[in-house]
Amino acid sequence: RGGAGGDEGSGEEDAPLPPLEYGVKKGAKLDKRVIECDQPWHWKELEDVRQWLSERSLWLEASGPCSAEKVARLAALAHDGMHALLGAKAPAALRSRMTRPPHHLLEDRSAGGGLCIVLQHTLRFMKKKALTLKSLPKALGLGDDGKVNQRVDELGGVLDELLLPIQAELQKRGMLPQQRVFLTHELKARLTPAATRKLCDIVTRHGGVIADSASEATHIIVGGKGERSDGAGGKEEEPGSGDDWCRVMQVNKKQKVALAHWWYYPDSYDEWLPIQEVDTSSLAPRVQRSTWTVTTRFLRDLERYNEWMNEEDYDPSADADDDGSEAAGGGSGTSAA
Numbered sequence: 483r484g485g486a487g488g489d490e491g492s493g494e495e496d497a498p499l500p501p502l503e504y505g506v507k508k509g510a511k512l513d514k515r516v517i518e519c520d521q522p523w524h525w526k527e528l529e530d531v532r533q534w535l536s537e538r539s540l541w542l543e544a545s546g547p548c549s550a551e552k553v554a555r556l557a558a559l560a561h562d563g564m565h566a567l568l569g570a571k572a573p574a575a576l577r578s579r580m581t582r583p584p585h586h587l588l589e590d591r592s593a594g595g596g597l598c599i600v601l602q603h604t605l606r607f608m609k610k611k612a613l614t615l616k617s618l619p620k621a622l623g624l625g626d627d628g629k630v631n632q633r634v635d636e637l638g639g640v641l642d643e644l645l646l647p648i649q650a651e652l653q654k655r656g657m658l659p660q661q662r663v664f665l666t667h668e669l670k671a672r673l674t675p676a677a678t679r680k681l682c683d684i685v686t687r688h689g690g691v692i693a694d695s696a697s698e699a700t701h702i703i704v705g706g707k708g709e710r711s712d713g714a715g716g717k718e719e720e721p722g723s724g725d726d727w728c729r730v731m732q733v734n735k736k737q738k739v740a741l742a743h744w745w746y747y748p749d750s751y752d753e754w755l756p757i758q759e760v761d762t763s764s765l766a767p768r769v770q771r772s773t774w775t776v777t778t779r780f781l782r783d784l785e786r787y788n789e790w791m792n793e794e795d796y797d798p799s800a801d802a803d804d805d806g807s808e809a810a811g812g813g814s815g816t817s818a819a
Contacts, residue, residue, distance in 0.1 A: 596652065677711065
């Protein structure tokens, strides 16, 4: 069955879907990449999501039977849409209206979890617009190169009808707690008033609040190495301008792949890589804490990517390293250059 005007029983949506690449950091030079949504082992991980959607009759008949493979494709398109409309290279008029939801919500594959909520709203949006899996990318403004290819004023409706409702429900369900950020007195003493205001503005612009004390904060901000009084960082390279380092968080030995997180990139850039491409001698699974102490670069990168960053990348003790490579590699990372 085809798009909005397709003939019933045409079988278009049941035909093999083309490969879809998403969540890949540009500039990394690797021999081979693993596209998660094309992997049968990944489809099995989505069975609870598939069942949750099916039980609520949310899946669209026009997209054919609700299979885990198609759920994986839909999740990948939701990821792509957020990246194009809210990511680092999204039009300023769009990203200024909303901060990209944390990537861990798309990784929550439990019944009724974050991914279920995102896909529930995506399917409702598709039904309202008479879309299918094949016509959804164009509606999200996605071109073949992954860039936004529609007018910004037209894509504003996607925020109003899809992404902002997703954010509202995640907040209602307590899945998007507000970040409380405290700038230490030592940091503010080093910064000019204008630089301090700039950091505070970043926090509030992305839905956070400035905490009055460290005891009530989720994030305590300290100065990084070479911090200038105007708030600019010391030795900070632009992403992709030099060697990129990753740490391995998980290994699937059976499939011979490893889940890598790239330092100073948001979690939405995490990707599965062939196991031979990375050092798997030690693993660094995601750490959970109620309060983090991070450098000011955490806030500058939040502004750059429009996404709350991975706190472990901004540990002040790691920032003390001259070039970041030892701390970033640490036996569990690898250079992507």
